[in-house]
Amino acid sequence: MNYLTKTRVEAFSDGVFAIIVTLLVLEIKVPHIEQHESVAELGTALLGLLPKILSWIISFLIVCVIWVNHHRILAQVEHITHGLFWLNALLLLWCSFIPFPTALMGDYLGNPLASFVFGCILALMALTFSLIRWYALRNQQVLKKTVDLSHYRRATTRSVVFGPSLYLLGGALAFVHTWLSMAVFAFIPLYFIVYSAASSVQSADE
């Protein structure tokens, strides 16, 4: 009874991811206009929501990328130990916080601090993924026997170098220009989607 049931940990995590992804839209409020039936006035009000819609789409895609990463890591795990559960809980903590910096960035698009907070939370989230991988390498009994350890070690190093640093870079660039920061935040999930699609064609060893 030292191990936690993997299916229940997955169900709990999937529930959290599904709720985050759906709650994000609640920050986009219906605008108030004076002339209820004016198409022009409602159109202008809806256009004013574009920054919020943009930050919502970016967050949506990032949470989906997190889901894929989470799925990939748990697919290689044999047992969920207490250590692994609490690292997973730490990951869910950062994830469940995402609606806040998303709303912050949507409300204060011109303010570099908003994008910086967004980048920092995601960097902490990405760092927790690296911690989970590092924990698995130190406690190899949690990994499935089929996992290629040298491959896993390289992927872990790569995850530390790219994940947190890219999100921090995105956050920091907001002090140069907001749209530069947004471009990096949009690039990360898009790159991941293209890369993961390409790598799933090329190799069959992960």
Add this chain to the structure above:
Amino acid sequence: MNYLTKTRVEAFSDGVFAIIVTLLVLEIKVPHIEQHESVAELGTALLGLLPKILSWIISFLIVCVIWVNHHRILAQVEHITHGLFWLNALLLLWCSFIPFPTALMGDYLGNPLASFVFGCILALMALTFSLIRWYALRNQQVLKKTVDLSHYRRATTRSVVFGPSLYLLGGALAFVHTWLSMAVFAFIPLYFIVYSAASSVQSADE
């Protein structure tokens, strides 16, 4: 490890659908009245909520129709590839947005733009279903061996012709008259419910 676990993708999607369907009601706020104990005043206030309740019911039924379609498509899928996952994520993106145009239509029932936005989002959602079907036809290894491909191809063509165009029609008709638009939006799920019940009696090959 090239394939994503189908049960986790289903659990994630089911979670998103369940949350959308339940969040929809949050847009219907308890009205504020002056005389707390007046039945007449509360009754009038509740009647004023009818447009919101109507757009809530329509959205609720449409999300249920989406769930049935989603179930039907995944029941014929053998493997979830990365391409399929991201098309599914795109579908969930449009779906998780539904509470916003639903609230918009409820708040601005007389404004044709509100119904038009509602129709456009649902047309994009329906188009993504066609994309998923089209992807499966191009990557037939994702489909189960039992699937009748010529039947699947015809259903895919039909899904492009009917799905997005009906929702767009509903949205466009709002510029003629709001209730015409509402009638189309209500007709789509009702037709689907009757049609799917009928076809499930007639044939056993899908």
Add this chain to the structure above:
Amino acid sequence: MNYLTKTRVEAFSDGVFAIIVTLLVLEIKVPHIEQHESVAELGTALLGLLPKILSWIISFLIVCVIWVNHHRILAQVEHITHGLFWLNALLLLWCSFIPFPTALMGDYLGNPLASFVFGCILALMALTFSLIRWYALRNQQVLKKTVDLSHYRRATTRSVVFGPSLYLLGGALAFVHTWLSMAVFAFIPLYFIVYSAASSVQSADE
């Protein structure tokens, strides 16, 4: 492929029930007081929330009773047909609406219309349970072979007589006195809890 996967229908329904039960508490807002550190003022403000807390507890218990009933009915079902799915969707429609009349009753405890609306929604929900049972009797292939049909028929009749009428009675009694209405609403889940516990001890045939 005429049948919908029972586990996915259950997962979807469980998701909806879990969200309803958790959303109910969102209607209880933190009160605003003038002197932030005053225990007396905060205490008075919290006591003012008692009607909301009471209607929250009643709704919470009622949704749990619905869950048990839903579980019981699906446990006797072999196949989910399209007809059954849409009756289930109708049930979820009423259920997902529950947060609204709950908040209404909490805000307007002294107003009989609020309790009456609450009772009507629950009566419609209970009626849908009877419809599901009646549908199963008309389409006996959806029921498991082990189901005792004469027993099922009697339970169906009983569900029509007791379920909707008790909730309607509770709602109607609000026009006599609010607390009478509340007492009936509280009695229904409590009676069910005691009765189901007792019947599960006495008999083993359902």
Add this chain to the structure above:
Amino acid sequence: MNYLTKTRVEAFSDGVFAIIVTLLVLEIKVPHIEQHESVAELGTALLGLLPKILSWIISFLIVCVIWVNHHRILAQVEHITHGLFWLNALLLLWCSFIPFPTALMGDYLGNPLASFVFGCILALMALTFSLIRWYALRNQQVLKKTVDLSHYRRATTRSVVFGPSLYLLGGALAFVHTWLSMAVFAFIPLYFIVYSAASSVQSADE
């Protein structure tokens, strides 16, 4: 059919826990500032949210601890009886209430009553865990045959002594000093995390 399906009870409970943990963050609202692009003003406003963020993190960790406890107890259960279901429902009732005292404590950090209410709700939650264990000891057919009853009995006694009393102590200490109270509330999950990690290394008998 006297027993409720354990997987559905787990799915329902996991759904509730996942939603609670994710809803907690909704209480942290984006602050309103005058100069939209001022980093200094936004920074000050964000620092003002620290009490809310702190109470959010504490509640997040406590709900995760509840999840682990819930998992551990259900892992030793063979059958879910109606009695067990309703005790579980009572547990979920207290849990689903947690967002309210969390928001209360975040809004009124200096007010001892807020922390006291937080502590009381968690004490009632912890007491329900003891009730579930006590029920299982009285109805031993619900426990798996592999469970060591004398061990289970000791753990039950321990759960009554430590769980509710620690939370009550935390609540009561708020009348001495707010931060003393916060320290106890933060200590409980942290102690549990370290203890459960340590005990899972030392022994393999639970």
